[in-house]
Amino acid sequence: MTGIETRGTVRIDIERCKGCELCIPACPPNVLRMSSTRNEIGVLFPELLPGCTGCSACALVCPDFCFDVYRYETPLHHEATA
Amino acid sequence: MTGIETRGTVRIDIERCKGCELCIPACPPNVLRMSSTRNEIGVLFPELLPGCTGCSACALVCPDFCFDVYRYETPLHHEATA
Amino acid sequence: MSEPRVLSTDAAPDEAARVIEPARPKLLRGEDHDLCPGCGEPLAVRVLLEAIEALACEQRSIAVMGIGCYTALSTLIDVDSVQALHGRAPSLATGVKRMRPDSLVFTLQGDGDMASEGLQEVIHTAARGESVTCVMLNNGVFGETGGHMTATTVLGQRTKNTLEGRDASYHGHPIGMAEMLAPLGGSAYVARAAVYDARSVTAARRMLQRAFESQLAGEGFSFVEILTMCPTGWFIPTAEGPGYLDEVLGSVHGVGELKVRGELHEHPTEPEN
Amino acid sequence: MSEPRVLSTDAAPDEAARVIEPARPKLLRGEDHDLCPGCGEPLAVRVLLEAIEALACEQRSIAVMGIGCYTALSTLIDVDSVQALHGRAPSLATGVKRMRPDSLVFTLQGDGDMASEGLQEVIHTAARGESVTCVMLNNGVFGETGGHMTATTVLGQRTKNTLEGRDASYHGHPIGMAEMLAPLGGSAYVARAAVYDARSVTAARRMLQRAFESQLAGEGFSFVEILTMCPTGWFIPTAEGPGYLDEVLGSVHGVGELKVRGELHEHPTEPEN
Amino acid sequence: MEHELMLTGIGGQSVQLAAQILARACVLDDRQVTYLGTYGGTMRGGNTDATLIVSDRPVSAPPMVSELAGALAMHHQFFEPLREKLRDDAVVVINESLFEGEAAPGGQRVFAIPATQVATELGSALAASMVLVAAYACITELARLDSLVAGMREAIPSYRRQHLESNEKALRMGFENAPAGAASVWSAGGAR
Amino acid sequence: MEHELMLTGIGGQSVQLAAQILARACVLDDRQVTYLGTYGGTMRGGNTDATLIVSDRPVSAPPMVSELAGALAMHHQFFEPLREKLRDDAVVVINESLFEGEAAPGGQRVFAIPATQVATELGSALAASMVLVAAYACITELARLDSLVAGMREAIPSYRRQHLESNEKALRMGFENAPAGAASVWSAGGAR
Amino acid sequence: MTRSLLMGSEALAEASVLAGCRFFAGYPMTPFTELLENFAVKLPGAGGVCINAESEIEAVGMAWGASSTGARAATGSTGQGLALMQEALSEITRAELPLVVFNMARGQGDYYQATRGGGHGDYRHVVLAPADLPEATDLIQLAFDLADRWRNPVLLYGDYLLAHTHEAVDIQPLDFEPLPGKDWALDGSLGGSGRSRSVNPLGMEKGSKRIDPEGLWKRLQAKHEEIERREVRSQSEFTEDADVVVVAFGSVARTVRHVVAKLREEGRRVGYVRPITLWPFPLAAVAEAAQGARQVAVLEQNAGQMIDDVRIAVAGSAPVRAIGGISTDPSSFGIGSLLEPANVRERILCALEDREIPR
Amino acid sequence: MTRSLLMGSEALAEASVLAGCRFFAGYPMTPFTELLENFAVKLPGAGGVCINAESEIEAVGMAWGASSTGARAATGSTGQGLALMQEALSEITRAELPLVVFNMARGQGDYYQATRGGGHGDYRHVVLAPADLPEATDLIQLAFDLADRWRNPVLLYGDYLLAHTHEAVDIQPLDFEPLPGKDWALDGSLGGSGRSRSVNPLGMEKGSKRIDPEGLWKRLQAKHEEIERREVRSQSEFTEDADVVVVAFGSVARTVRHVVAKLREEGRRVGYVRPITLWPFPLAAVAEAAQGARQVAVLEQNAGQMIDDVRIAVAGSAPVRAIGGISTDPSSFGIGSLLEPANVRERILCALEDREIPR
């Protein structure tokens, strides 16, 4: 198989996100980055890139409880770029 | 010289004495004992026997500040009994 | 250079997957809250509730809330709660526990609440060996009233009235709450946690759970201090909060278990799981 | 058997003699007081005043009085004094000292006053490194209100509500005030004395003097705890007071210097003279 | 009949104990009783008073009295305020062993009892107030000896159990050596 | 002439800072000013309002107004209470970049300024309120640009000194791109 | 129970336990100390708890916590200790918790404290002021009932005389109307159900960020107005044809009652009104008694506090005059000469004869 | 000084330092926090000290200590923090120490606390209630003067509006009559002379076992009666021919003043009395204004507290009616709609037109 292995994923409630960026460095495989557009209250929010491991770190450090974390039964494989 | 050497003495304000008896065991040469008569407020008070050294222990432990302690320039000698 | 691919995250995945960590534990209600971006307090509250769940104490817990920013979270906490005055939670917890000896009774207080306004409450409660757990969220500031120094603010820390850092000669010295409570005869479990990264958050949950276990076992008083970020009161960008916590607060208020089952630990360490 | 000879003690001796110890030091006024027979508090007050004299601070001392039996002695103390509310003396002392930085400022409090009602006052004052000396007369009871247990009452001690002795499982554990204050960053001198015999009284005077010296040298906060007899609150004959103090209170609240010039002593001992 | 009396002494609890014993004895004798102890000042070792009102109807007066039908004095110190309140026909019982000076200038009936001496002879100087209160009860017929003893047993706190014996002896000595009914408050002569 | 206006936004201090800058600018321009900031609830991150009264005589009205001659909105959330108070002839300046919905149903004069966008382009999204307040001052002629800049320099707390530059730029951008005097409060047309 | 000689404090503790009190916390202070001692002796045997708290602030906090679980709880002190509890007492009122608070006061200088409080914001406590011990053992039972009924603190205003006087009393349990259930009481059982309970003085509710303190406070105000309508209690005697109506409460009223009865026997036209509830104050009873009186004389043992309420009640229909005053002993425990019949008599005679009051 | 835009808290701190205040201690609480912040900034430069105390109880204790040395000292909080200070405040009054106390209150629900206190026993504080910032900067200077003159605490009743409103003010130092020296102030210098000083609230004196609390308290009472005679301050306008006289204080009075002036312009017969001293209350001014009025309307932002004093003043000569009420915002900081002109206007119109007040 080609591409990046993605063992897990997250659901992000971007409307609740306050843009604190705590989740970004918390992600071990570094697959979160801040968006370039803003949400309803005018802040940037995280976006997910391929390679999530479903480790939950983001959920544990998000003060606004934006992340549901899932682990795939079978890992997916993504291309790194869009 | 005969008799007991008495290097010091005390002045006792027996009217202030509340009869707690703390001075009695405090006296190293053991020359204080409680009276058999009572003072104005009805309690027994200390009496001095010969042999005081002027060590101040009684004064230091008396909660009612009854003792002035003196040391004789020249020790006296007393008979032990009256 | 091509843009990295952004995955869709607005719904649960279509593929077969199981939930590892739900956004909210069972005891955390679904509403949002108004605490500042990057605040550490919601993280502590989250793991506290998870510890209750882990011990299956959902239906026997009673929270006593102090007054600080975290107070606003009490509407999210789906356990019975009584709101105390600023500083007074340990006494209320005492009254609650004596009348409900089978309940898991805990306080949730800030450092301003516990170490400044109501310091003697927690000390007396600990000395009495009261069978309650006191939890202190320590950010070294009165967050709620604008970020002033508290009795735990560490030397060098930025606050509203120590913008150049707390200076002992002018502002006095911090009090280490865990260190003060651990030697007391009545305390059974005393620990200090922090919530600045995933590992520390997980450790905080373990310590809370062990404190609650201690209470349930009737060992005496238990205490968990949790270092939390307050970027607002520290006057720093939110993203710098975790690092500042670890380096500035954490260097003085060392993390680990100070007392377990009534035994003092000479070198506090984090509990194994 | 003939009676031992009783010497006259109603006046100064006729023979040449010098005063070794006057009944009252210069700063103790001549009136009598109404404290109980065998009370230890007047002994502590005496040596406190002597320590002031020894440092020639008669005209620069300000006392802040707590509320307890010793309060009645404030009319005997010939230094400026301000009467605080029960438990609140350390804060008053703080205000006094800040406005009179050249004065020797000290509090005189009981264990009920300092360790129960106003516990956090002294801790905050110590942590702040306030340049005052707090003196606690510790008899393990609220003497004034009838001899109930306080936060320092040692396990096994008799009080009005622990006639069979304080029992940890029912009444909780005592707080060691000196031990609690010594580790704080702001405290410079911390010691515990007792006044149950001439030697201990003399040592108490030395410790008070060293505490005051520490204050005058601007080292920070200083603290002297003094164990005192309360035969009334202990429900024992006056003559048994000293022994009870030494054996019961003294065995838990160990006498000695815990911190000198900001350095903690691992094994507290009494100061040499 | 409402009999107001006060007891006074220096410090300690013995005066209060005596008053309480008398009060309990009167209740046992089926009277209505109001009793209040007060201590002078915030200090220890000051004066201590007790006020008792004994009646055969519900007591209406407060236990702060302006006029006294009776008084008991362990010591002359602090007796002044009581003396000022004595009615002309009051009964005054004093501890002859310590009391100095005039107890009742207004012609009141005064009984001098060597209470401290009697108690000391019994081996417990502290029981002087027992001697005195029993004498008062006997002279005024305010309470019976059995009731006094029973009242004393009710009143002694658990941590003072060791004093039961000596107190009982003192009560008996006081009662038996006093002039019984010499100023009865119930008889036509003594009552008002 | 007494001009009552309110500013509203979400959380943060930027709305308060904007209000304070305008207030200081008016003082520098020799007007009487009363300004009050309020925060919604005991919580952080809630709404935040500011009320300003600018006058050429001593201000008699309290800084809690029932009717508004002007309003500034950073965001539509929390604007409702202000809308209800708008006079028919009020001036409303909104942050077009975030504001959704109708700002003034009563026919008031509404000016839409892309404040967040302008500020973001200047490299400091937080300065959006500067853009907006400067636009308001320009449109209403309530204060001069120089006074705004001077007022901003007075108002910025010491620990925020790093923002002086970007704030000044934002004020200038806001002022210079707004329709000057389009609703002057001092002119016959704008004043009441 | 049978008649036995009990100290006031003992009887009050006894009657409280009889009324179902199961929690007490306090800190010693004369003349409150013995009440604490008696609770400590009696509660454990009744399945309750008494804590010797380390301070008054901690005591009221403990009682607050106990009450939040639905237990009948009480605390107390003397006025000075109650001063320390003011923040808690006003907040407990807003949390709508029942609580019984004893003020074993030093005299009557705490009338303002009891009726107006020193807490923050608007709040009211029902204040009961017994004149003697038999009445007090009834009123304390009423206090626990009213506290639960209105979910509001009820204060019993006693003093040294009440606390320390021994009387032969026979405490009888009283019957009251059934009370609503305490569905608000915390027991933890609803955790996780979405319906967990919250005892909150700030107007916060589970599941909602919206806080409505104004709504909460207005609801309280309405409740307090209802209490004003329903719970007024007082005793009046000899007021119909009285030239002088004396108003007095508590221990002072005990002496007044005694003295007025004697004066009536002597044919003097004097009556009295004795507020039993200090709040709600018996405005109507005082107003009615004042009708036709030449003077309303207020005899309180303080610098003049209840006289405010009397003036409000009388509303100008008769002159209101203070005939009491500060009166205490060297201990300041509040047992001043004003409590003695002769002094009270003299002051009432001054009012009757329009003489100056001795100061 | 020249006119500059100052937040109320800043102006108050500035005026205090100008008045010689050299010590301040406080604990943060909205809306008091900024006052503390401003003292912390201003005092050190003026040779004074500001302590961020660890609690309100400690703050008032520190100020007490500072005052006992003769320094001009102040403390404060909001009503809730002041609740915690009640024990100290009543005792400081008995120690006869000057002290200035700020209540940056949340609304007007602390009127009872300010005027009757929640401390123990009889005591009084002078209470000054400015309506706006320029007046406040004068009154705070007066507060320091009165505190020293009477050796009694003086309380400044402010609120969120006063503390947080920015106005362009020009603080001018005021002149007062010369004050007696502070020979009671502690400096330690008389130790050992037999004449050492004692600042004591219990009636204890050096060298004597005798304690005379009654004497002390009566002396205080006489002083307080003297203050009642000498220090009453109020402002009245348009009362001569008014149908309705509105009584209001503080920030509410600011709105009332604004609205009544407009109503007069419209020809409505309405006037107002504004107590500037809440204690001593301007009984005479209110009584006088009530003469001939059809109604006295009390507009206060609480459940009805000052209305007691108004009733006492009016003494039945006109009906007294409450037209205010509880009014706050979700934060409960006290900035409710009652402070807005439109609502005040409507309520006054209700009084003029005998309509029901909206609740």
Ligand SMILES: Cc1ncc(C[n+]2csc(CCOP(=O)(O)OP(=O)(O)O)c2C)c(N)n1
């Ligand atoms: C008696 C009292 N004083 C002051 C306050 C104001 N106050 C509310 S929260 C708070 C600070 C809380 O600080 P902390 O406990 O550290 O909690 P944080 O806001 O940091 O979460 C203060 C001082 C109050 N509510 N009550």
Ligand SMILES: Cc1ncc(C[n+]2csc(CCOP(=O)(O)OP(=O)(O)O)c2C)c(N)n1
């Ligand atoms: C606020 C308050 N609570 C209670 C009291 C009553 N009180 C006076 S002295 C005292 C006990 C004092 O005990 P301690 O400080 O140990 O002094 P001691 O009498 O033993 O010398 C108490 C409880 C008080 N004065 N003030």
Ligand code: SF4
């Ligand atoms: S679950 Fe782990 S890997 Fe996935 S986004 Fe979150 S932190 Fe990154």
Ligand code: SF4
């Ligand atoms: S941690 Fe949460 S609130 Fe912060 S940026 Fe990430 S998703 Fe947003």
Ligand code: SF4
């Ligand atoms: S001075 Fe020493 S030797 Fe003399 S009586 Fe006193 S204790 Fe005894």
Ligand code: SF4
């Ligand atoms: S120590 Fe003092 S009070 Fe005690 S018996 Fe001796 S002389 Fe008397």
Ligand code: SF4
């Ligand atoms: S002020 Fe600090 S503690 Fe409070 S919500 Fe904001 S970040 Fe959290």
Ligand code: SF4
């Ligand atoms: S009760 Fe105890 S402390 Fe108080 S005077 Fe008596 S012996 Fe001393």
Ligand SMILES: [Mg+2]
């Ligand atoms: Mg904090």
Ligand SMILES: [Mg+2]
């Ligand atoms: Mg003690």
